[in-house]
Amino acid sequence: MLRLEKLVKTYKTGDQALKAVDLVVPEGQVLALIGPSGAGKSTLIRCINRLVEPSSGKVYLGDVELTGLSSGNLRRERRRMGMIFQEYALVERLSVMENVLSGRLGYVGFWRSFLRRFPQSDVDEAFRLLDRVGLAHMADKRADELSGGQRQRVGICRALIQNPALLLVDEPTASLDPKTSRQIMRLICELCKERGLAAIINIHDVALAQMFVQRVIGLRFGAVEFDGPPEGLTPEVLTTIYGEEDWEATIEAVDEDDIEAAE
Amino acid sequence: MSDLDIVIGKPWRKPSFIKRPWLRWALIVGFVAYLIAAYLTVEVNWSRVYEGLERGKKFVLAFTSPDFTTRSTDIYEGMVESIIMTIASSVVGIAISIPIALGAARNIAPLPVYLICRSIIAVSRALQEIIVAILLVAIFGFGPLAGFLTLSFATIGFLSKLLAEDIESMDKVQAEAIKASGAKWTQWINYGVQPQVMPRLIGLSIYRLDINFRESAILGLVGAGGIGATLNTAFDRYEYDTAAAILLIIILIVMALEYLSGVIRARVQ
Numbered sequence: 001m002l003r004l005e006k007l008v009k010t011y012k013t014g015d016q017a018l019k020a021v022d023l024v025v026p027e028g029q030v031l032a033l034i035g036p037s038g039a040g041k042s043t044l045i046r047c048i049n050r051l052v053e054p055s056s057g058k059v060y061l062g063d064v065e066l067t068g069l070s071s072g073n074l075r076r077e078r079r080r081m082g083m084i085f086q087e088y089a090l091v092e093r094l095s096v097m098e099n100v101l102s103g104r105l106g107y108v109g110f111w112r113s114f115l116r117r118f119p120q121s122d123v124d125e126a127f128r129l130l131d132r133v134g135l136a137h138m139a140d141k142r143a144d145e146l147s148g149g150q151r152q153r154v155g156i157c158r159a160l161i162q163n164p165a166l167l168l169v170d171e172p173t174a175s176l177d178p179k180t181s182r183q184i185m186r187l188i189c190e191l192c193k194e195r196g197l198a199a200i201i202n203i204h205d206v207a208l209a210q211m212f213v214q215r216v217i218g219l220r221f222g223a224v225e226f227d228g229p230p231e232g233l234t235p236e237v238l239t240t241i242y243g244e245e246d247w248e249a250t251i252e253a254v255d256e257d258d259i260e261a262a263e
Numbered sequence: 264m265s266d267l268d269i270v271i272g273k274p275w276r277k278p279s280f281i282k283r284p285w286l287r288w289a290l291i292v293g294f295v296a297y298l299i300a301a302y303l304t305v306e307v308n309w310s311r312v313y314e315g316l317e318r319g320k321k322f323v324l325a326f327t328s329p330d331f332t333t334r335s336t337d338i339y340e341g342m343v344e345s346i347i348m349t350i351a352s353s354v355v356g357i358a359i360s361i362p363i364a365l366g367a368a369r370n371i372a373p374l375p376v377y378l379i380c381r382s383i384i385a386v387s388r389a390l391q392e393i394i395v396a397i398l399l400v401a402i403f404g405f406g407p408l409a410g411f412l413t414l415s416f417a418t419i420g421f422l423s424k425l426l427a428e429d430i431e432s433m434d435k436v437q438a439e440a441i442k443a444s445g446a447k448w449t450q451w452i453n454y455g456v457q458p459q460v461m462p463r464l465i466g467l468s469i470y471r472l473d474i475n476f477r478e479s480a481i482l483g484l485v486g487a488g489g490i491g492a493t494l495n496t497a498f499d500r501y502e503y504d505t506a507a508a509i510l511l512i513i514i515l516i517v518m519a520l521e522y523l524s525g526v527i528r529a530r531v532q
Contacts, residue, residue, distance in 0.1 A: 049443055075445045075446070075447065076445065077445075078445035079444070083443040083444075085439075089437055089439065089440040090437070090440070091441065091455060092437065092459075093458035094454070094458050098454070102444060103444050105441065105444050105446035105447070105451075105454060106444055106445025106446060110449045110450055110453075113446075162444055162445070168443075
């Protein structure tokens with residue numbers, strides 16, 4: 001459903017963030033993108049919806065080639081890609097409801113959005129989503145009154161109300177405590193399953209990734225080093241991705257987590 | 264002997280900003296010498312100051328017996344004209360400033376638009392109010408129209424510059440999130456940028472209203488209408504008690520605006 005062909009991004013400074021990345025994501029697959037800081041994880045997902053303009057290569061969403069689109073057509077295609085951000089990226093001075101409804105901006109005209117007169121179906125859907133993540137009572141609170149976990153839930157609602165085919169998730173748990181991190185990851189994965197969404201999740205926490213996803217991509221210096229199921233992440237593999245370190249503790253922790261999650 | 268042993272037991276000082284001691288001392292001594300020489304060139308005519316003190320005393324004493332009544336209709340009309348000028352020029356100036364500020368923010372405007380908007384701001388800021396007022400009085404004649412146009416023009420330079428700087432320092436990720444939803448440019452501004460800069464815009468607008476009111480008292484001196492004209496006449500006739508009354512009213516209104524702006528800014532945070 002999503003296909004990257006020889007995707008290259010070279011920044012003006014000369015840093016090559018992505019070196020000819022090839023990747024195919026089938027319908028409904030949730031995959032985790034792991035790798036050290038600066039490996040190009042954020043750049044990769046931002047090149048897909050062209051918040052960062054790729055230097056060369058092609059990105060296909062379904063049959064549409066995103067890389068060659070005019071700005072108007074790009075806007076239309078962006079509606080099919082929901083994005084969830086590190087540090088939530090809610091507009092802090094807008095209310096929770098306005099933040100969620102901002103996910104519909106690609107569908108409604110300027111005056112409707114300016115006057116905050118969204119179609120009833122959008123408003124209903126926003127309440128349904130907020131209720132699903134347990135925040136319906138917070139609709140008229142300002143976004144900056146919420147806790148980190150709550151904000152990320154609002155971020156998830158904003159991405160889902162776009163009715164996307166693909167979720168691009170950038171470090172969703174980077175500033176959350178361990179328990180909230182798991183809840184957020186679980187929520188994202190559950191919602192993807194419910195709606196049959198494909199998702200690319202950038203994540204630092206290897207153990208957390210292993211708990212929730214079906215496929216892991218390891219990125220190092222802008223190139224794919226590993227592509228396989230989470231069980232394939234052996235100490236040797238982690239060493240090729242991150243460099244030399246004692247990995248036993250990380251992998252053991254995963255086993256305990258699995259038991260706890262099963263309970 | 265290791266590096267640590269060399270530094271242990273020795274006092275530590277912050278390294279000087281200018282490393283070469285001779286250059287540092289030359290700059291300090293040179294600056295002090297220049298300062299003394301500069302003060303020596305200012306000539307003071309002490310006998311004139313002595314005479315002037317008497318006049319100054321009269322002016323200050325007038326504040327103890329301000330005369331609101333003798334010229335009350337002139338004061339009232341001048342005040343009303345000033346207030347009208349202030350509000351009208353602030354509204355028009357702010358309305359024009361907002362699009363120019365958007366254009367003058369490097370992170371949202373393309374380079375050609377940026378350069379045009381920045382030059383508009385530069386022109387508006389380079390020309391001091393009084394100079395603009397003299398020019399506009401020459402074109403439109405005496406009266407509040409010239410004052411209104413002057414203040415609108417001055418507002419653009421002030422507000423656009425400061426607002427553009429606020430837009431440039433906004434949180435990029437919040438705006439990016441709105442863009443990622445497929446929003447149009449106008450929607451992106453309305454949802455991603457506007458909420459972030461709104462408190463600053465409101466604060467600056469009230470501050471500019473306050474400045475415009477004070478400026479309107481000055482512009483009268485060059486014939487651009489408002490309370491300044493009344494004030495000027497009072498000075499010309501040595502009616503210090505009337506002048507004192509006018510100044511007291513101006514101070515009162517500025518203080519009221521200051522209080523109002525405090526209340527509003529606390530509410531929009």
